[in-house]
Amino acid sequence: MRYMITKYFRRLALLVWLMSTLTGVAQEVSFSATAPKVVRNGEQFRLTYTISGDFSQFSAPSMDPFRVLSGPNQSRSSNFEFRNGKTTTSTTTTYTYWLQAVETGSFTIGPASIQVSRKQSMQSDPVEIQVVAGKASQGTRQPAAAPSRHATSSASRPANQDVGEIGDESLFVRTEASKNKVYIGEQLVVSQKVYTKVNLAGFGDISFPNYSGFWAQEVDIPDRINLERVALNNQVYAMGELKRTVLFPQKSGKLTLEPSKVEVIAQVQRSQQSRRSTGDPFFDSFFNDPFFNSRTANVPVNCVSEPVTITVLPLPEAGKPASFGGAVGKFSISSEIDKTSLNVNEAITIKYRVSGSGNLHLIDLHEFRFPHDFEVYDPKVNRNITTTANSVTGAVTFEYVMIPRNAGIFTIQPVELAYFDPAGERYVTLRTETYEITVHKNPTPDSDAMVYSGLSREEVKLLGEDIRYIKTGVSGFYHPDASFFGTRAWYKWLVLIFVIFLILFILFSIRRKNRADQAGMKNRKATKFAKRRLAQAATYLKANQIESFYEEVSDALWGYVGDKLNIPFSVLNTEQVKEKLASSTVPDMVIERFLSLVAQCDYARFSPGDLGSGMQAVYSDAVQIITQLEKYLKKAA
Template identity: 25%
Template sequence: MARHAVRLLAFVLLLAPAAGAEVTVRATVDPAQVRVGESAAFAVEVDGAQNAPVPEIPPVDGLTVRYVGPETQVSIVNGHVTQSVTYRFSVVAARPGAFTIGPVGVAVSGARYEGAAVTLNAVAAGAPRPGQATAAGGDQLRLVLSPAKTEVYLHEQVPVSLKLYVGNVRVTDLQYPTISGDGVAIEKLPEQPQQQSERTAQGVFQVVDFETTLTPLRSGMLTVGPASMHLGVLVRTRRDGFFGGFFGDTQRPMELHSEPFTLTVLPLPEAGRPADFAGAVGRFELDVKAAPLALGVGDPVTVTSTVRGIGNLESVTPPAIAGSDVLRVYPVQPSGQPTGGERAFEQVVIPQHAGTVSLPETRFSYFDPEARAYRTVSHPPIALAVREAAQPQGAPRILGATVRRPPAEQVGRDLVFIKDAPGTLVPIGARRYRSALFWGFQALPLAAWLVAASIDRRRRRLTGDVRYARFTRAGRAARQAIAGARQKLRAGDHAAFYDALARAVGDYLAAKLDLPPGGVTADTVGDRLRQHGLAPGVVRDLEEFFATCEHARFAPTTDASADMEHTLERAAGIVRALERARRLARAVVAACLIVAVGTRVWAAPAAESANTIFFRANTLYAEEHYAEAAAQYEQLLAVGLESGNLYFNLGNAYFKAGDVGHAMLN
């Protein structure tokens, strides 16, 4: 007990000088000069105390200060104890200039201590640091934003490249970059940018390239950028501890900014502007198809217009066929989203008279910024062979519908109009639980459990069932024994080689046929194998192999190296063939089961589009064939599509047909 008291007293005496040590405060900033948007490490070191509170940094206009955390140090040299705590901050300048931070004060044991102020110089983004080349390429870490060209036309799509150059520095925690700009629409940056190496006069850089496009929305001088990107830079620093100094990595947060660029946006010229120009800018082609080309009066024709080319396809206004006494037309509907540089549109038209009806020429006008002129592409008229309408057949009977048409209503009383367009047709009940993929994922835990149970069962059988373990491990044991025989061959021990080789194949067959060890010999091999139903060719080959081994063991020759190599390969081939035959049988059975279970026959859907069916139903409704119209609307539901407009029209068709119950359901 006295010994522990002496040790405690000695430790207190060691710490006693620290209690009366002088407290000093020192502020530092590293580096002393940064670019706008980059961060500097600001530290407040308090020597002589460890319990000092976090100092409050006086606010500085144009600076953002963020507390990072403390770092405590204690050193004992010749019984002298030194204590200190360093509070670290991250400082980011929002504008160029010289910023004075401090003086910073710290309260310790009722007394206040202050450190001298420090100065941080901030230069414009892209400006060189002292001691570096004035060219931007002299930096080891930079962000470059550049367009394909700087003079463009209004609504012209312009490729833009944003490149991150990483030189002889280590970076981590890269954030997704952003590009600012007023008066432009910028496409989303790709999630998987291109990466490549680039050699410059300053060395080899790793380049991360984000490629996108922008579209100017107004004419004049537009400023795009700067682009910004947050990341961390790993800096090797030295830290002092109890046992001397050591090196470690410190992550310094940094925000990179690119230089902005200026676009000169020219207005579209008035001279030569076609009357049907709707604002498309780029280079385009037009393809028009119609189906069917032979039909009856009142049947719908689907006209598909496809616009291909380079430009902003999202804002393309499609060409439309105008209505007339000969053609009844419906609004143009987009067919999906733009893919592969093209976009398709559908319009349903209905011929009103029999004979040869011509769909008029389709025109599409755009402005070509490369040629600095307007262009018009067209598709020639499409001829339709329209026959007289066939006698109407009995419409499909709708349950609950009455054949009697409702009494005529007074003009102005029916104010309910059906929808002209189907709206957005989506799969009925698009729920996850209706998907086969969803149920496939539900089966994954069961499949994992079955695999684990199978592995555990096999492991238990290998440890508890000697016969099964011997059967399963026979192939590996035979290959190892044959490898041992090969070593004896290289050593020149011919008798031991043939003995080991005959034993390897004999033990393999005994394990596979559940015979006792040594149960397969040269004298008994034929009878044993025939009793277990092996093929005659296999039995004959094995008999010859054992006879060769017996002859070589008891009647050796002077130089039989070639024969020994042949016998060795023959033994390995026998084992491989028997193992392959066993695995092949299992694979064939498994493949048959998979084919038997997985074979399904899919019926090909009808080639008629959903828009065509919808507009045919609208035509029947307009002709007061309400029951037939309802049957057409139901056909869309039957193929698994629905929309609010579809249900609205279906309900009205049922109501007009006299089926109030189904009308209320829809």
């Protein structure tokens, strides 16, 4: 009897332990509804509600104006997962309705609801469905596996296959722009899409336009195309996006997006010839049935999209700020400083950050007004720009290191950012805050040493503690008849002369090495010299000095490639540049843009006529091209 009681309690304890592990972690409840976004009138489709987790009651909404053919059909599945000594149970319940569209239009099925607990209920999202005209027998089937945009098919067109079987309305390519009218510098999104009513096996040759007149930034999208049901011209298609690009127009006027050319490998059903008679009517009718008497053929179809015209408006002259530098979009500016009280010769850092959405690649802060008593080093510019699905966003940071050389109270004036807001069609001017800097004298009289530029960032940090004045005061006098040889002062002068000689030797060695490597020096300073010339060109642009502007831009372009590619000026020509850039893995499109811009500048310099209207676009193109060349040439180095 005692043994039976002990055995009973052991089993009871084991059961309690199992129950505690099976209810280890409560599952979070989720509730969703799915249905096709577009259907044809008369088409049957499925509406599914999926519930993950425990609930007590499901309440369906009204399905009007759709006809309910069946439902709700309920199914339930459970999943057990053992982790860290505990078992987690997840339960999924689905309610399925089969509906039929009975009229055209856009309709919304309201949210369904479930009871999670006594005091808590949950609703699904409403379902929006567009019903278009058409017969249900013309069903658009989405391929089971979406094709890759880079895939090619080895199947050739059958000899007796006519591409005319696939009509223009069944398979085509479209170029779609988010806007048809924009300002210079305003971003727009252009998508290349394929629309189909037939299954697709893949793609052959694809040719996209170069977007002449635009600065282009491609958006990363998956290689495998995600086909989705859409309505177009009152028809239902499976649509897949081949390419998406953010464009920034660089000149005004009507700009045309050239057609895309895409070879699409379509799958079509082809009927075969009837089998030879077997003599048995039953078997003849069975094997000659169309279901058994057809096969799938891969057919290459060449699709060409229609060109799209974009109207580009010039930026208005009325209300244009003097500090405007071409920024178009929506931006904000902020600043921060690491200290406002310091000693003479201590380093101070100030950062300006411009963030927002638009042509961030053209953002450049000008008109800095730092105190004359501050030695200011070249800024460190960091561009953190991201291309999202619908825009180019990010931030540009300008970091300045300064060293005050005299004591006093100084004011750092606000930095001004002017940009054009295309949404509001107006210019916006932003300013940073004003900083007041208190610079104290150093506690020791020999600590106010003057230090000149040419140092690295790490060396700047040590300036406040490592640099000192050379004492100029005379500490004592010697008698004229006193012997100088062998004294302590004599040895000090001997060591000093040796150190000076060593320093001069090192400096001359470095200078001789740099002169020997003139090509390397020119390569390293090519971008710096190009920026100087472009800054001068910007001055001519504001003053509307057309000839001087084009001459300076041309010198910046030719000088940059000449120094960067080590081409002597005497043999610098388009053939040399094209050959050198191509060998440095620079894309042909970038090379052609460079040569085209150089030719445009030379034409403007030596041809009569008013070419002032395109100066802003030329300046923007020059900045972009030098930036792109620097990126590719750095990779090739």
